[in-house]
Amino acid sequence: MKTTVVICAIAAALALQTTLARFAVGSQSMVDLVLVAVVYAALAFGPVVGLFAGTVGGLAQDALSAQIIGVGGLSKTLVGFVSGVVGTQFIVSGPIPRFVVFLGASFVHALCFRGIHAMLPVVAADSGLPAPRGAGLALGAVFWQALGNAAIGLLVFQAVEGLPGLLQRRRMRYRR
Amino acid sequence: MLDIRQRTGYLFLAVMVGHVILISAQVQTRGGARVLESVTFSLFAGVQRGTSALVDGWQGFWSGYVALRGLHAENEALKQRVSELEVRVQQERAVAQRSQKLQQLLDLKSQTTLPTLAADVIAGDATPGIPSVWIDKGDREGVRPDMAVIAPAGIIGRVLGPLAPHAARVQLIIGQNAGAGAMIERSRAGGVVIGTAGDPPLLMEYVSNLSDVQIGDVVVTAGNDGIYPKGFPIGRVESAEKGAGLYKTIKVRPVVDFSNVEEVLVVLSPPPELPSPTAGNRRR
Numbered sequence: 001m002k003t004t005v006v007i008c009a010i011a012a013a014l015a016l017q018t019t020l021a022r023f024a025v026g027s028q029s030m031v032d033l034v035l036v037a038v039v040y041a042a043l044a045f046g047p048v049v050g051l052f053a054g055t056v057g058g059l060a061q062d063a064l065s066a067q068i069i070g071v072g073g074l075s076k077t078l079v080g081f082v083s084g085v086v087g088t089q090f091i092v093s094g095p096i097p098r099f100v101v102f103l104g105a106s107f108v109h110a111l112c113f114r115g116i117h118a119m120l121p122v123v124a125a126d127s128g129l130p131a132p133r134g135a136g137l138a139l140g141a142v143f144w145q146a147l148g149n150a151a152i153g154l155l156v157f158q159a160v161e162g163l164p165g166l167l168q169r170r171r172m173r174y175r176r
Numbered sequence: 177m178l179d180i181r182q183r184t185g186y187l188f189l190a191v192m193v194g195h196v197i198l199i200s201a202q203v204q205t206r207g208g209a210r211v212l213e214s215v216t217f218s219l220f221a222g223v224q225r226g227t228s229a230l231v232d233g234w235q236g237f238w239s240g241y242v243a244l245r246g247l248h249a250e251n252e253a254l255k256q257r258v259s260e261l262e263v264r265v266q267q268e269r270a271v272a273q274r275s276q277k278l279q280q281l282l283d284l285k286s287q288t289t290l291p292t293l294a295a296d297v298i299a300g301d302a303t304p305g306i307p308s309v310w311i312d313k314g315d316r317e318g319v320r321p322d323m324a325v326i327a328p329a330g331i332i333g334r335v336l337g338p339l340a341p342h343a344a345r346v347q348l349i350i351g352q353n354a355g356a357g358a359m360i361e362r363s364r365a366g367g368v369v370i371g372t373a374g375d376p377p378l379l380m381e382y383v384s385n386l387s388d389v390q391i392g393d394v395v396v397t398a399g400n401d402g403i404y405p406k407g408f409p410i411g412r413v414e415s416a417e418k419g420a421g422l423y424k425t426i427k428v429r430p431v432v433d434f435s436n437v438e439e440v441l442v443v444l445s446p447p448p449e450l451p452s453p454t455a456g457n458r459r460r
Contacts, residue, residue: 014302018310021300025348025434028305028373065301066308066336066347138373145304 002049006041010057013037018064028141031148032106034061038080039105039149040156043092047084054080075112079105095154102153106146274438280328281439290405292326292441293317298343307348307371308336311440315339322403324443330409330431331356331397332440344442348434349410350377357401358410363388366398369410369428376414380426387424389416395428405443 013033024030034057042050058076062069083105092098239247281294295311313319321337325346333348347354348371355370358380365387367380380395393413399406411428419425 017304018299018302021302021304022297022309023300023435025300025307025309025437030304032304034302061302065303065306066345066351067303067306072303141305 002045003052006037006045006049006053007056009037009041010034010053010060013057014060014064017061028138029144029148031145031152032109033152034058035076035079035106035109036102036149036153036156038076039083039102039153042080042084043087043098043101043157044160045084046088047081050080050082050084050087051077052080054078071113071116074116075109078112079109082108095158098157099150099154102150103146106149107142110142110145277328277439281441284326284328284441291444293319293444295319295325295344295440295442297437297440307351307354307434308333309346309348309437311344311346311442312342313442314341314343316341318444319344319442323445324404325440326405326408326443327432327437327440329433330411331404332432332434332437334403335442346440350430350434355401356404356410357398358395359398360387360389360413361394361396361409362390363393365389366400367423367426369395374427376411376427376429378411378428378430380413380428381423383424383426385418385422385424389413389424389426391416394431405445 017033041053054076058073062072295313299310301308323335325332350371358369359366367383397404411430
C-alpha cells in the first residue's frame with residue numbers, strides 16, 4: 001500500500017513538474033515537486049520509504065531530464081533517508097518543524113546536486129570531451145526554491161491530514 | 177313607491193338624456209369626433225387614468241418587488257452567459273494567436289529551403305533549472321539526435337538522444353552545456369555562443385579584441401558546428417568589452433523568448449560528419 005502511494009505521488013509530482021516547467025524554462029528557483037514528494041514520504045512513512053522514494057523519484061527525474069542519470073537519484077536518496085531519520089528522531093508533527101525539515105532538505109539537496117555537478121568536469125576531462133560548466137550555487141535561487149518547496153510541502157501535509165476530518169465534520173453536520 | 181310626479185320627472189330626465197345621446201351620436205365636434213364619443217371618452221378618460229394608475233402601481237410593485245426573484249434568476253443567467261461569452265472570446269483570441277504563430281512558422285518554412293518538421297512543445301524538464309523541453313515528434317517522425325530546432329524568431333536548440341517513438345528532448349541554446357558556432361551579422365566576426373546561468377543567458381566567446389562588435393549587433397549561426405544551419409538569428413549583443421587576453425567579453429540576449437515557446441521546427445537534414453567533436457554544441 002505504501003509503495004503504491006509513494007509511486008503514485010512521485011508520478012503525479014513528475015507529471016505536474018514537467019507541465020509547469022514548460023512555463024518557467026530554465027528557472028533555477030522553480031519548486032521541485034519530486035523533492036517535496038520524497039520528503040513527504042520520508043516524514044510520513046520513515047527512512048526506508050524515504051530512501052526508496054528518493055531513489056525512484058530521483059532516477060525517474062534524471063531519466064526525463066537532460067542530464068547525467070544518477071545525480072538527482074543520489075541527491076534525493078540521501079535527502080529522503082536523512083529526512084526519514086529526522087522524522088523518527090525528532091517530533092516533526094507541527095507545521096513549523098515540518099517547514100524547517102522541508103527547507104533543510106531543499107538546501108541539502110541543492111548542495112549535493114550542484115556539488116556533484118561541480119565535480120563532473122574532472123570526469124569529462126578524462127573522456128577527452130570538452131568539460132561541461134558546473135552549475136554554480138546561486139544562493140538566491142536556492143533560497144527561493146527551498147522556500148517554495150517548504151510551503152508546498154506544508155500545504156500537502158495540511159491537506160492530507162485535514163481533509164478526512166473536514167469530510168467527517170461535514171457528514172456529521174448533514175446527519176443533524 | 178315613487179310619486180307619479182317624481183316618476184314623470186325621472187322619465188323626463190331619461191327621455192331627455194336619450195335624446196341628447198341620440199343627437200350627440202349624430203353631431204361631430206370641431207375636432208372631428210362625435211360628441212357622444214367625445215363625452216364618453218372624456219368621462220372614461222378619468223376612469224381610465226384611475227385604473228391605469230392602479231394597474232401601473234401594481235405592475236411597478238410587482239416588477240420592483242415581487243418579481244425580483246425572477247430578476248435575480250435572470251441576472252444570474254445573464255452573468256453566466258457573459259462568462260461563457262468571455263471564455264469564448266478568450267478561446268477565439270487564443271486560436272487567433274495560434275494561427276498567427278503557425279502562419280509565422282509557415283512563412284519561415286517557405287523562406288528556408290531546409291527540410292523541416294513542425295512540432296509542439298509538450299513539457300519542460302523534470303529537474304528545475306535544466307533548460308530543456310519535450311516536443312511531440314520523435315523517432316517515428318524522422319527526428320534524430322543533434323538535429324537543429326528553430327523557431328520563427330531564431331534558433332531554439334538541438335535534439336538530444338535517446339528519442340521516444342513520438343517525442344524528443346530538446347536542449348535549449350541557453351543551457352549551460354549548450355553552444356553554437358556564431359558570427360556577428362554586420363561585421364562577420366566569428367566566435368562561439370555558449371549558454372550560461374547568468375543574465376543575459378548567452379556569451380559569445382573567441383571573438384578577437386580587434387573585431388568590430390557593437391551593442392545591438394545581431395548574432396547569427398555560422399553554420400560551422402555541424403548542427404545549426406547558417407544565418408539563423410541567435411540574439412543581439414547586449415554588451416561588448418575588451419577582454420584581458422586576446423578575446424572580447426560579449427554578452428548576448430537571445431531573440432527567442434524561451435518561456436513562451438509553443439511551436440518549433442526541427443531541421444530534418446542530418447548534421448554533417450565532423451572530424452572531431454570539439455564544436456560548441458558537442459560540449460555535453
